[in-house]
Amino acid sequence: xxxxxxxxxxxxxxxxxxxxxxxxxxxxxxxxxxxxxxxxxxxxxxxxxxxxxxxxxxxxxxxxxxxxxxxxxxxxxxxxxxxxxxxxxxxxxxxxxxxxxxxxxxxxxxxxxxxxxxxxxxxxxxxxxxxxxxxxxxxxxxxxxxxxxxxxxxxxxxxxxxxxxxxxxxxxxxxxxxxxxxxxxxxxxxxxxxxxxxxxxxxxxxxxxxxxxxxxxxxxxxxxxxxxxxxxxxxxxxxxxxxxxxxxxxxxxxxxxxxxxxxxxxxxxxxxxxxxxxxxxxxxxxxxxxxxxxxxxxxxxxxxxxxxxxxxxxxxxxxxxxxxxxxxxxxxxxxxxxxxxxxxxxxxxxxxxxxxxxxxxxxxxxxxxxxxxxxxxxxxxxxxxxxxxxxxxxxxxxxxxxxxxxxxxxxxxxxxxxxxxxxxxxxxxxxxxxxxxxxxxxxxxxxxxxxxxxxxxxxxxxxxxxxxxxxxxxxxxxxxxxxxxxxxxxxxxxxxxxxxxxxxxxxxxxxxxxxxxxxxxxxxxxxxxxxxxxxxxxxxxxxxxxxxxxxxxxxxxxxxxxxxxxxxxxxxxxxxxxxxxxxxxxxxxxxxxxxxxxxxxxxxxxxxxxxxxxxxxxxxxxxxxxxxxxxxxxxxxxxxxxxxxxxxxxxxxxxxxxxxxxxxxxxxxxxxxxxxxxxxxxxx
Numbered sequence: 216x217x218x219x220x221x222x223x224x225x226x227x228x229x230x231x232x233x234x235x236x237x238x239x240x241x242x243x244x245x246x247x248x249x250x251x252x253x254x255x256x257x258x259x260x261x262x263x264x265x266x267x268x269x270x271x272x273x274x275x276x277x278x279x280x281x282x283x284x285x286x287x288x289x290x291x292x293x294x295x296x297x298x299x300x301x302x303x304x305x306x307x308x309x310x311x312x313x314x315x316x317x318x319x320x321x322x323x324x325x326x327x328x329x330x331x332x333x334x335x336x337x338x339x340x341x342x343x344x345x346x347x348x349x350x351x352x353x354x355x356x357x358x359x360x361x362x363x364x365x366x367x368x369x370x371x372x373x374x375x376x377x378x379x380x381x382x383x384x385x386x387x388x389x390x391x392x393x394x395x396x397x398x399x400x401x402x403x404x405x406x407x408x409x410x411x412x413x414x415x416x417x418x419x420x421x422x423x424x425x426x427x428x429x430x431x432x433x434x435x436x437x438x439x440x441x442x443x444x445x446x447x448x449x450x451x452x453x454x455x456x457x458x459x460x461x462x463x464x465x466x467x468x469x470x471x472x473x474x475x476x477x478x479x480x481x482x483x484x485x486x487x488x489x490x491x492x493x494x495x496x497x498x499x500x501x502x503x504x505x506x507x508x509x510x511x512x513x514x515x516x517x518x519x520x521x522x523x524x525x526x527x528x529x530x531x532x533x534x535x536x537x538x539x540x541x542x543x544x545x546x547x548x549x550x551x552x553x554x555x556x557x558x559x560x561x562x563x564x565x566x567x568x569x570x571x572x573x574x575x576x577x578x579x580x581x582x583x584x585x586x587x588x589x590x591x592x593x594x595x596x597x598x599x600x601x602x603x604x605x606x607x608x609x610x611x612x613x614x615x616x617x618x619x620x621x622x623x624x625x626x627x628x629x630x631x632x633x634x635x636x637x638x639x640x641x642x643x644x645x646x647x648x649x650x651x652x653x654x655x656x657x658x659x660x661x662x663x664x665x666x667x668x669x670x671x672x673x674x675x676x677x678x679x680x681x682x683x684x685x686x687x688x689x690x691x692x693x694x695x696x697x698x699x700x701x702x703x704x705x706x707x708x709x710x711x712x713x714x715x716x717x718x719x720x721x722x723x724x725x726x727x728x729x730x731x732x733x734x735x736x737x738x739x740x741x742x743x744x745x746x747x748x749x750x751x752x753x754x755x756x757x758x759x760x761x762x763x764x765x766x767x768x769x770x771x772x773x774x775x776x777x778x779x780x781x782x783x784x785x786x787x788x789x790x791x792x793x794x795x796x797x798x799x800x801x802x803x804x805x806x807x808x809x810x811x812x813x814x815x816x817x818x819x820x821x822x823x824x825x826x827x828x829x830x831x832x833x834x835x836x837x838x839x840x841x842x843x844x845x846x847x848x849x850x851x852x853x854x855x856x857x858x859x860x861x862x863x864x865x866x867x868x869x870x871x872x873x874x875x876x877x878x879x880x881x882x883x884x885x886x887x888x889x890x891x892x893x894x895x896x897x898x899x
């Protein structure tokens with residue numbers, strides 16, 4: 216027994232020593248590398264015997280503050296992740312998955328716009344308030360103490376999307392600050408002086424020190440709340456205090472370096488994988504490893520600085536953490552515990568409204584609503600309102616030439632793109648949901664949208680004025696790559712809802728990291744930012760016609776797949792017994808959905824939620840009859856995106872809010888409501 220304990224002690228010592236050596240290596244690399252590389256001797260000379268030379272000032276005023284910021288933020292995020300995973304008993308809990316980063320970032324951006332003088336002195340006030348507000352919403356929506364890992368991730372994802380949409384609206388309305396806000400919002404350790412470090416280090420150190428007396432209590436929480444309570448622990452008080460400390464650490468980190476994801480997932484999991492469970496070792500080791508990971512990610516940006524400028528370290532951690540999360544998902548799928556954690560139903564659309572309206576009449580009502588929206592968009596949006604007579608003459612080629620130009624070359628193609636884009640996204644979402652038996656699997660959730668966006672931006676960086684057909688090809692390539700990765704992850708689990716969503720989150724993280732990098736490298740940052748938000752602005756017939764052709768070609772196939780998609784809702788064995796070629800039908804449905812989604816991204820940018828909202832609304836109205844849902848979802852999707860386009864032009868005159876953001880602002884609250892309602896039952 217003694218030899219076993221000695222062996223375990225030496226193993227723990229080796230792990231901790233390895234983490235420390237890794238951190239020291241990253242420290243030296245960060246201090247010696249940059250646009251001008253320095254030798255280790257020169258760095259030590261500047262630190263110990265600085266003479267005020269240019270090299271000394273570069274070390275003390277720029278590199279050392281940046282390195283210390285990485286130390287503080289990496290340690291804070293790692294400990295915050297470890298605490299959240301312990302107290303919530305959720306291996307996927309972190310500042311990123313719980314919406315803390317998004318809430319803190321949104322609050323800081325709002326503070327920067329509303330009160331720049333105040334926030335320059337007290338950025339932590341806004342970050343802390345935003346982080347606590349976001350995580351509180353996530354906790355309530357996830358079901359509180361009854362939450363499951365996948366439900367927490369789902370609630371965090373929706374809250375993050377909503378807050379990110381609000382943040383993007385603020386960036387676009389205040390475009391003069393957009394570049395700096397976007398770069399900082401991607402996570403950056405760059406420091407011009409010691410002010411940020413001086414303002415945050417006492418908070419982080421005090422918060423870390425406050426955790427020390429609770430390490431034994433945290434160990435006992437690992438055995439379950441009932442066991443911990445029977446051993447005399449004040450479970451509720453411990454969880455509440457550690458929860459506050461975790462959120463505080465994460466939000467203070469955001470105020471210093473922006474939202475940086477995945478460090479809080481990577482570091483604690485790597486330490487646990489090495490066999491360490493006791494918190495008096497787990498937390499310090501996670502802090503050291505987290506600091507080393509963040510500094511290492513920052514060091515990876517240095518080789519590109521001379522050519523591309525400062526790269527966001529948050530994009531690098533996402534590029535590293537995304538594959539890691541994919542590996543975690545595969546590991547969870549193989550383990551018994553992981554299977555239990557993720558094999559939970561993810562249905563937010565199992566009910567139907569008992570409507571007495573006949574299907575033809577329902578289609579007619581929605582069709583009339585869509586027609587009225589289009590009519591209003593043609594007549595009333597823009598700088599010039601048209602009368603019914605002027606519109607009639609312009610439509611048929613008569614009247615004033617300027618009015619004909621406005622109607623035929625400006626307003627009609629834009630509204631056509633919105634109409635067919637919304638319908639295509641709705642049908643894409645419906646087909647993908649049917650293919651993978653998951654009502655939450657729209658193109659944006661499973662990574663298809665971010666993959667298509669990465670493909671489009673990749674070619675735009677090289678060829679800024681690439682024609683529409685080239686954008687469509689690259690969007691399709693990116694979407695197919697993303698879909699193949701996600702589907703391959705979920706394939707062997709029978710497209711388990713939890714595995715699929717987690718795989719989509721992982722791929723989306725990697726795609727978003729690539730997008731963040733590419734947006735900063737485009738020649739027109741503002742145009743790229745607006746396109747990234749999803750916009751029908753200035754869309755002409757060259758944009759709308761390819762989308763129309765794809766719709767006319769693929770919509771009938773989507774309708775024809777009716778019975779096949781309905782049978783896919785059953786277990787594979789049942790569907791096979793009914794004569795369905797399951798894998799072929801699933802592949803066809805998914806391929807059509809991915810093609811439609813990538814075509815829309817190439818035309819109007821990355822628009823989310825339509826593929827989630829429209830199929831859900833159609834399912835509520837007409838049940839599980841696929842062919843009826845195709846028709847209703849297409850009309851509802853067209854209504855949603857057309858209404859978003861019109862409202863985006865009117866709500867902040869003379870500026871425009873991209874229609875993709877308007878959809879998110881409309882759709883996120885609805886999804887939050889659905890998630891909250893589903894929490895009252897056993898849906899997730």
